[in-house]
Amino acid sequence: MSGHVFVVGADLTRLTCDDVLVPTGRTLRVAASWRDLLPADLVAEEDHEGVCVDLAWSGDERVLAVPGEGPRQAWLLDTVDDCGRGLDWLLDGAREALAAVARREVTEPVHGRARRLVGLPALGTGWGGAAGRRGDLLQQLLPVLREAADEHGFDVALVLRGPSDLAAAQRIRRGEDTGWDLPDTLRTLAEQLGERARRGQLALFIGAGVSAAAGLPTWEQLLGELAGRSGLDEDLRAGLAQLPPQDSAALLARELGRDRLQEFVQDRFGPGPYALAHALIADLPVQEFVTTNYDPLVELAAADIGRELSVLPYDEARPGKPWLLKLHGDAAHPESVVLTREEYLQLGDSRAALAGVLHSLLLTRHVLFVGTSMLDDDLIRIAHQVRSAVSGPGREPRHRTGTVLALREDAARSRLWEQDVETVAMSRGSTPPAEAARRLEVLLDLIGCLSTPPTGYLLDPAYRGMLDADERDLAEALQQVAARLPEGAATTSAAAEVGALLRRLGHGRSAGRRDGADASDGPADAASEPRDDRLQSQRPG
Structure with missing residues (x-):
């Protein structure tokens, strides 16, 4: 059973996965950004640039498992080529590491995922053996990763x-x-949605199913956790299941008290590792996001690739910048959380402005719904209001306003919503939910691949080898334009526009790249490599 190779922008120290490959050299020094993956008792020496790991190689091996407890297994891989052995040596190391990962038995992938997920950076492109040859590495590394996924069955x-x-x-x-x-139907859908994203016509609605992959509770699980803290007797707890969810929440809120309820939500839905789906969604070239989730995982995933989302209604929306609307509140503002029947009813009153944002998107964008069952009362109300606004005697039928990516086929629910959205199921029949969720991830990966602008590396010298003759001529002409930009270009509107375009095409990135990171990446890159061992202090002992 073959695995899949995802390409995603993220921080590997925060991405939920089972195994992580950490680049190092023979001195077992790693970049400081990997520090969170190392047990404290294995840190032999540390400074702002790197960490020495208190382990030792055995002979010529290139892979070491990092001892320790926890949901992720870290592996150290020697990627520093002191002897000029080239990319083949580096690729052999990747094969050796993935084979070692496959030998570790995993009975159940993290958070019930259908397959193990193994995360790794672009090996050797920082301080390692592929520095300055990023294009060559990616062209040869991707087939190696696909071979390993096919052979070992993990993602x-x-x-x-x-x-x-x-x-x-x-x-x-x-x-x-x-x-x-x-299947061909999903490939065609990915092409359509990718085209909409490229044209700026796509918006995203993110439901609780996305965050469940990061270990956060669904609505039913949340009520169960609250019931466990409430102190209700068994009869009352059994009766909760017979009530509508918002009424169950109202009873639990009364028993717990609003302060305890807010404290629980703030703690349970606070910052933490995000799922692969969060990163795939944050990577999409989309400017408008809406969610009913309380957690900050989408904005964390976006920030890790340099996309700062304004979180509405708490932040101010900035022209030309992406934003995320928290329709049901935010754990960072627990007083805003919508949970009970009364709070849901307020959405049609004091919170009507928030609903109006989703109204606008359904009228002006194509909304992709991910991780929602479309049973939420607010969504039903909003869809009905939009339908009422655009339909009427003598009016032409309008196109559907969105696409729902459902895990399983539900003919009745699809028929119920067919006037408003197209429902596309990831599975039919007896396909396990976890496998359907994995197929959704693969679909999001394909949408991301098809929607990513193809010119983002045109002026980056590290990728010059990937350009054809016409592209090289164009790159040289644009580099001449960049050289002629006046000092203080940001103060001139025309020059600022040209400068922004050149940066989007990759100008200036390699010059600022350090530790395997682009200068625009912000914080220290968790996908970075240790620099040449000869420039670092040796590990004690």
């Missing part, structure tokens, strides 16, 4: 942080047109 996430890296990797995958085990 692989190639995690990249720089815009040039993502654009180049997606161009390579588009050129091969392989690696997506999806």
Whole structure:
């Protein structure tokens, strides 16, 4: 049973997965950004640039399992090429590491995922053996990862942080047109949604199913956890299941008290590791996001690739910048959380402005619904209001306003919503829910691949080898334009526009790249590599 290779922008220290490959060298020094994956008792020496791991190689091996407890197994992989052995040596190390990962028995992937997920950075492109050859590495590494996924049956996430890296990797995958085990109907859907995203016509609605993959509770599970804290006797707890969810929540809120309820929500839905789906969604070239979730995982995933989302209604929306509307409140503002029947009713009153944002998107965008069953009262009300506004005697039938990606086929629910949205099921019959959720991830991966602008690395010297003759001529002409931009270009509107375009095409990225990261990546890159061991202090002992 073959696995899948995902390409995603993320921070590997925060991405939920089973195994993580950490680049190092013979001195076992790793970049400081990997520190969170290492047990404290294995840190022998530390400074702001790196950490020495208190382990030792045995002979010529290149892979070491990091001892410790926890949901993720870290592996150290030697990627520093002191002897000029080239990319073949680096790729052999990747094969050796993935084979070692496969030998570790995993009875159940993290959070019930259908397959193990193995995360790794673009090995060797920071301080390692592929520095300055990022394009060559990606072209040769992707087939190696696919071979390993096919052979071992696990999924692989190639995690990249720089815009040039993502654009180049997606161009390579588009050129091969392989690696997506999806039926033709879903491939066609991915092409349509990718085109909408490229044109700025797509918006995202994110439901609780997305965050469940990061270990957060669904609505029913949340009520169960609250009931466990409430102190209600068994008869009352059994009766909760017979009430509508909002009424169950109202009773629990009364028993717990509003302060305890808010404290629980703030703690349970606070910052933490995000799921692969969060990262895939945050990578999409979409400007408008709406969610009924309380957690901050989408905005964390976006921030890790340099996309700062304004969270509405708490932040101010900025022209030209992406935003995320928290329709049912935010755990960081627990007083805003919508949970009980009374709070739901207020959405049609004091919170009507928030609903109006989704109204607007359904009228002006194509909304992609992910991780929702479309049973939420607010969604039903909003869809009905939009339908009422656009339908009437003598009016032409309008196109559907969105697409719902459902895990399983539900003919009755699809028929119920067919006037408003198209419902597309990931599975039919007896397909396990976890496998259907994995297929949804693969679909999101393909949408991301098809919607990523293909020019994001055009002016990045690290990818010059990927350009054809016409592209090289164009890149040289644009570099001349960049050289002629006046000092203080940001103060001149025309020059600022040209400068912004050149940056989107990759100008200036390699010059600022350090530790395998693009200068625009912000914080230290968790996909980074240790620099040449000879420049670092040796591990004690």
